[in-house]
Amino acid sequence: MNKNNSKMLTADEASKIVASSVIRRRKKDARLKTYGRIAIGLAVSFLIFLFVSIFSKGIPGFFQYYVTLDVYLDRDRLDPKGDLSPESLYNGDARSIVLESLYKVINPKGRKEKKAAKKIISSNADVRISKMVLDNSKILGKTISITFAVDDDIDSFLRGYIKRETPSSERRINDTVIKFVDKLSAENRISYKFSDYILTGSASRSPEIAGIKGAFIGSMLTLAVCFIIAFPLGVATAVYLEEFAPKNRITEIIEVNINNLAAVPSVVFGILGLAIFIGVFGMPRSIPLLGGMVLALMTLPTIIISSRAAIRAVPPSIKDAAYGIGASKLQTIFHHVLPLAMPGMLTGTIIGMAQALGETAPLLMIGMVAFIVDIPGGVTDPGTVLPVQIFMWADFAERMFIQKTSSAIIVLLVFLIFMNAAAVILRKKLERRW
Amino acid sequence: MNEYTLLILLLLISLLWFYFGNKTALSLKNKQLKLNSLPHYYGIYVALYSIIPSLFSYLLILVFDGILFSNLIMEFVPKEILNSPDFNKTIVLAQIDNAVRGIYFGEQPDWVTIASNQMIEWNNQSLILNFFCSISLALGIGYLGFKNIHQEFRSRNSVEKIIISLLGLSSIIAILTTIGIVFSVIFESLRFFAIIPASEFLFGLTWNPQFEGAERAGSGQEGLASYGSVPLFVGTFLISLIALCVSVPIGLFSAVYLSEYANKKERSIFKPLLEILAGIPTVVYGFFAALTVAPLMRNGGSLIGLDVASESALAAGFVMGIMIIPFISSLSDDVINAVPQSLRDAGYGLGSTKNEVITNVIIPAALPGIIASIILAVSRAIGETMIVVMAAGLAANLSFNPLDAVTTVTAQIVTILVGDQEFESAKTLSAFALALTLIVITLILNFYALHVVKKYREQYE
Amino acid sequence: MVSNSNINNVKTKTIGEIFSKDPKIICRNVDVFYGEKQAIKDVSIDIASREIISFIGPSGCGKSTFLRCLNRMNDTIDTCKVKGSISLDKEDIYDEKIDVVTLRAKIGMVFQKPNPFPKSIYENVAYGPKIHGLSSSKEELDFIVENSLKDSGLWEEVKDRLQSPGTGLSGGQQQRLCIARAIAVSPEIILMDEPCSALDPIATAKIEELINQLGKNYSIVIVTHSMQQAARISQRTAYFHLGELIEVGETKKIFTMPEDKQTEAYISGRIG
Ligand SMILES: Nc1ncnc2c1ncn2[C@@H]1O[C@H](COP(=O)(O)OP(=O)(O)O)[C@@H](O)[C@H]1O
């Protein structure tokens, strides 16, 4: 022991010094804690801000303004050929019938006012009448009241985005139109209700009748293709690498490869689709089959990596038990390891699918951006997907598209939330097992 | 009769073989002979024998007849079109393809009608050929497998061998994907560098790609096209830097708080909340950046007398920063949690405050992992596309000013390759060259990050 | 302040003398819970100045848990709750006024597995004095480091490589480094939780010698699995069983003629 030192502190001296430093150190500690809280607070408030901003725009997007008119469904004018075929109805004069019933309410005088009146009702009104007649031809020849979507500018006006106070020259709608709209409101013909179009309509350049049905179905088809390709391939690869692959150069290369693929930016997969699938194999553009294949290659690494982790997490004792009663390796894997690892593999797959569902750039590049009005009927029909639809709508100038885009985003987010909730539940189940 | 019927037919045949195989095995068993494997393995064996080669030939013909025909059909394209300067194989093929499908845009030139008729005939022939080949393979090879069945035959082992090879084959897909990526990028890039010198691409200061068509059409833009990628990389760098300025402090402090200060309940609430940020599709962030954040910044900027472009690097970078917070916080949280408890005990045992344990013990020990998480976040930021396309604009300004509009490598790749492209043109090819550099950069970052993490793991194992 | 009147007036089932004449730490009716589960049941004991006391008992009986109560290391475990009173120099250490930082500076701790920081040997020892501000100059810090390393008997072995990493030392050296790190803060008491269980016999012998030396200046509480070790180094021994303190007394007495049946069974190797 070092008895002769004068400088080594005694316990008493030391504890005095420590006590004197404590307040300062505690403050520092509290400061770090506060920084942490601020950081989390910021991140969470960004999240809330994002959601509030999307939802505040998107919820109104599910609703829109309608005008109710009493329409006389003149048989001869609507169905000139008289055979109730779609062509005949298409050639019919539904548009002017709608306009006439409108004029009856607002009494426009002269050509100028009539022109203004035409702006009130969505250009799609005739299609609505044709559809009604196709569904039920008995209504022909009667006068019934029908609600039509108002044009998007009128909608924006009614929502207050286009202001009355703005000088007429700077408004998208002129004073005459406003006068007519006021008249319609006064007669209680304007109503605000859940949109007929947002969920069931297809892509359209007119925002009031645009909907996400086509994109939604396109997304589902694309995702289905992606799943059918990526899940079996991913699981098979994971089983092989985890259980059978000899430890040699080739498997090492494969592993490095998979890790790297997971890091490759998604645009690169778009290039792959463009150059190989379209360029070399001559696949048609814009089809969900192609989109699904590209997304499958993109999600494959995620699925492989999580499946391998799930397989590795199966306790070796279970395998030993199976081997112990004389099961072959493949039997052991298919009868015991895979069922136990399945929740984990599905969790990874769902997370991969959720990524794929939100992916935009590669699908843009393989042409799923095309302006497609038809709803795809199969994986080889041209189609688009929700995120691409969102991207396209976000680019349009009409005010109403902002709301519709936000609504589409809400649908997309709801879907993602469902998928992630499924993943969480599966993971919970997995945890309970051991 | 089409491809789908054929596919179903093949499946039916193999099902039939399964039935025969199974039945034969059962009858052997009924004769009191001891079988080597369970009867259904014999069925599966024959079915696999039948389906695998026939499916292979089916897909082979399906994929490659199109490629073959699109080359052969060029015979039918008139010389003057083939030799004209505007000749574009893709467009010509699309023209014929549309005619085949019965889609007409106005009057057709005669050669298109002839070529499309020829095409239809070829397609029919190829379908018949496919029928013949696949079905005879399904029946023939299936029969070979069927003949293998006898009492001693170890069908289970054979079936397992086949399945294991199939599993092995599927792991090749990952390799094929990489090869596909590398080839598609490298070949086109080489063609690009044959037109534009690599030095211009790597060091040029203006990025202004033009369609050759536009130049030739005398739109007054001759010679304007330039392919200096520096502004794109500067833009990428600028936006990533802004994103890091947002995400690194927030991500790190969050990770530290969650792993060291938060109680269980706070952790279980805030950790998933942060992870939601990574699950939101980028197109949603792009919309948010363009419609909410950018106007806010513009208005905020004009309040304090700053001129913020309506599409600014700041808005895009900021939103991207929000997006990558969880990449940093999650991985950092993991590595902080991986710091052994004994080290914390040592610190607390000496009377350290939490702050002291964190800054003196935990952060230094977790540093490599934290750095790796930042590198991965950088690579994520560099590869991000939609936010930039929607919020930062497409103007290739060479600017370090975060208030300016800039563009990035990924945004350019997408805008060049969306919609109709002139293949062969320098503009289209430039996207591939950009992609090549992008891949190289992200792979280097990824390699380095994984290397750091591995080193770190070894340290504590 | 724990009032003087009731500290020596406590009901306990423990056999033997739990009191000491010059108590440094006084524990009364201590219960410890991990969530619902009770790990320590009604333990009362004194620890005297400059004594070496060992805690023995079968694994899982709560020795570590009790030891960690003495410097409030249990605070780092969320589920852990401590009841009863523990006082250091007659001051309740679980009082709100007491800062764990000052407390732990007074009561050092050495852990079962050597846990040097992944830093240089010098930095490991200097860390405590640095955070507590115990030195005002580099020379003073050097002096403290040198002295602590000398006291822990490591100086001769490492003086030429103070800057090399502490994790590069052998297990026994690492543990002595951890002891040096603890005494560099000039504590009054050192808690040791099975400090030799990860070490080979030669390293163990060195640590035991060191503990004997340190016992002249510090109170030392040592948890050990080895009864020989307890017999070799400690003046008093406490026997724990299933969370209870069964018997305390002079080491010699505990090992030669234990009063309690369980203690006897353990000493003679029937409980393990
Ligand atoms: N962090 C903890 N959480 C819950 N229970 C614990 C924890 N640490 C120890 N225990 C339990 O408390 C009891 C006493 O443990 P411990 O003090 O480590 O025993 P010893 O050191 O005597 O072997 C044991 O039953 C153990 O399972």
Ligand SMILES: [Mg+2]
């Ligand atoms: Mg213990």
